[in-house]
Amino acid sequence: MENRLKEEARKLLKEGKVDYIVGYGNGTVKFRTSPLITNKEEDIESLVINPFIANNLSRYPTEIKGKLGIVVKGCDSRSLVSLMQDNKVNRDDMVILGVPCEGVVDIKKLGEQIGADIDQAKEIDKEGDNLIVQMDGSKKTVPFRDVIFDKCFGCEYPTPLEYDILLGSEVSPRIEIEKSLKKIKEFEDTDAPERWRYWKEQFSKCIRCYACRNVCPACFCERCFVDVNIPQWITTYGSWQDNLVFQLIRTLHVAGRCSDCGECERSCPVGIPLRSLQRKMVEEVKGLFNHETGVDKDAFPVFTHYEATDPEEFIK
């Protein structure tokens, strides 16, 4: 897949079909990838595709001018479609290189599985359904499904839904939605005060770095509501109350446009389980309005349209 990508990317740049290639390169820390954005042919050799490509690159087309060749996984492609519906990106300005995705490795989970920091690993390879981790003098085999992100269990669309070039063969979806939603369901079963206390605790940790906002493809506003100072809805210093309100409103703003890529949670430096809120909204939007982000290219954005028959049993 990686060689195919390099070949296609080189061709696209050479033929002048795109101005930039947006893909993955190796990060500064071992086994982690970071976005690689380039218009130079010599950089193409650095492009990678491996089980660690977590970033959702669909954010970049809203920020880079010019034609892009962009690498997307299943969830990323849905973000991209959602951005088209939001008039933020133009399909004609992109050549989409689709990566059928079997799941992305959660480095934290992998560390737990091998019982050591993954920096100590020499080499990690995927062989069939297992990950082979080469350590100093030892070799560990870890089942792949034990180390992928929770979101990947619920992924119904692992193969990109929108692409120009598909870099591999289609992947059939892993239908383990129950496993993916387990935490949400368990959490819902607790008492309301319990739940409130939980979030209060979580948001006491928040340092308002806005990594969640900055990484989210649906957060493309020129000015975020949290930066509005007339009136100042939310103070700039990080009290847990304001942190929580900020996140709740952000969750409502991206509801219906969130593809459950999980980047908010992955990027959170203090480990707030943000995906729990987002995933809950994905479920609700699907249940209430039968809308799934980025699945139907011709669908309308969910909060700018309505049906006369929308549910209203909650209204007196």
Next chain:
Amino acid sequence: MEETKWEPKVVGFLCHWCSYAGADLTGSARMEYPHNIRIIRVPCSGRIDPMFILRALQNGLDGVLVSGCHPGDCHYQSGNFHARRKFAVTRKLLEYVGIEPERVQFSWVAASEGPKMAQVVKEFVEGVRKVGPNRLFKDEIRDGE
């Protein structure tokens, strides 16, 4: 010091054309509803941002009532339809994070429905009274509280 009895204090966002007129009618028809509600008039239920609801709760109000025209009766044709979608998810999210559902109530009250307005406010205030004072956004209980 003798403690004064707690009374719920709630805010109502009422659309100008239906619910506000309905509340007005309640008064002119000499019907009563609990004095616990303070009303803020907005042009349309579509004007109401979920931020208003959260901000009200954050500032210690015990409940928020949002009321607009019946579907199809919106003075601006579609405002309440958009509002309905927004409120449907807002409600679910607030409940998910542990805000008691009794604290946030939505209703459709037409300009001619004075008695309904009184009924809605009454039931809502009773619901809020049941769940008690809003301490959600309070910091840990300090001395004297």
Next chain:
Amino acid sequence: MVESSQNENIEILTYSEVEEVSGYIGNFDVRIRKKARLVDMKKCTGCGTCYQKCPVKVPSEFDMETGMRKAIYIPFPQAVPNVPVIDKVNCRMFTKGKCQICQKLCQAGAVDYEQEDEVIEDKFGAIVVATGYDLFDASVYGEYGGGRFKDVISGLQLERLISPAGPTGGHILRPSDGKEPKNVVFIQCVGSRDPEKGFPYCSSVCCMYTAKHAVLLKEHIPDVQTNIFYMDIRSAGKNYEQFVQRTMEQYGALYIRGRVSKIYQRGDKLIVKGADTLAGSQVEVEADLVVLATAITARHDSKELAKILGIPYDQFGFFTELHPKLAPVETVTSGVFLAGACQSPKDIPDTVAAASGAAVKVAALFSGDFLSMEPLVSTIDTSVCSMCKACMEVCPYKAIQEEEITLRDGTRKKQLKVLESVCHGCGACVSTCRSSCIMLKGMTDEQIFEELMAVAL
């Protein structure tokens, strides 16, 4: 009508329908379908030979089926324009494929069987809706014969029988056998004030036209006896009560307060059984003619028209005014005005008053160089707008549009703007804008925030 048709600033488009209205006050784009009347309006001289010689006779709609018209016809002698129309459903040229009598006889060569609908698209500054009303179909009342008796007619049919230009030339002759009626029963509130079979509202005109009919009948037939079954006499209006009193005292109309329970035929008479609630007794009247004061209803297609114009209507299909007291001829769609019975049942003085009001509103609108609007409109801070255009999609009035501007350095930039004359100030865009870059003047977030803070104190 004749005077209007001769005014150079008035163009009358009859036999035409409005198909689509877009745009806004001062700038409506209207598509009108001018239906093919199969007679060239420019060539026709209005001589009338065609409809004198046409061999097909069908019941006349204008005469409420009390008389006949031809397949090529003008609805009534004073109709404007005085150009006939061919009724395709009944014309022999269309039913049998031959005839052409009118075409052969027309000296001006105006008859054109091939003529097609014409679609007119034009700009207008304001629209006045004066589409009138429909008459309630009284056949749902089985007790009044359910439409079986020829001599049970509506007030409007009696109106045609009295008219000198009507089917009987102004002689009041009953439909069944053409005899002059000597005993006439009027029944009020047929379909009005009856939520069960008709409508809960009062049609407002029937009390007065029934009194007028009683007077006219007496003037035409001096030995006639008129009996009027009524619920209440609603004669509010200048000199109306005196008129009703005169009808009773000078013209001998017998007012009976009560409802009619049954009408049946005996010989050539209609037996009307009813109650006199003031006397507390049953009454039976042997009538030659029964006239029903049938309710005024909204036009059958008023809801479709309302959707085209973007104006609201009530549960009966009458168009809703902006404010019942303070803006009775305006609608929520600025630039669209109401006149007459399309809004609610109205008699002639009320209709003339409403029409004058609407006309003056339009004149006042056109007389200014600038339009004064409600100050509650949205405005966009384009410097922070991220152009997701969600506001455009939620706006029910299409008041937000994209424009292209040239920046100081010469580059072109697309941005959104609010058409202030179109914006109604609902604020749906404000709450939809995630980055709060739209503000509703007079109802800004800041104002609501302050209100909220004051309430929360």
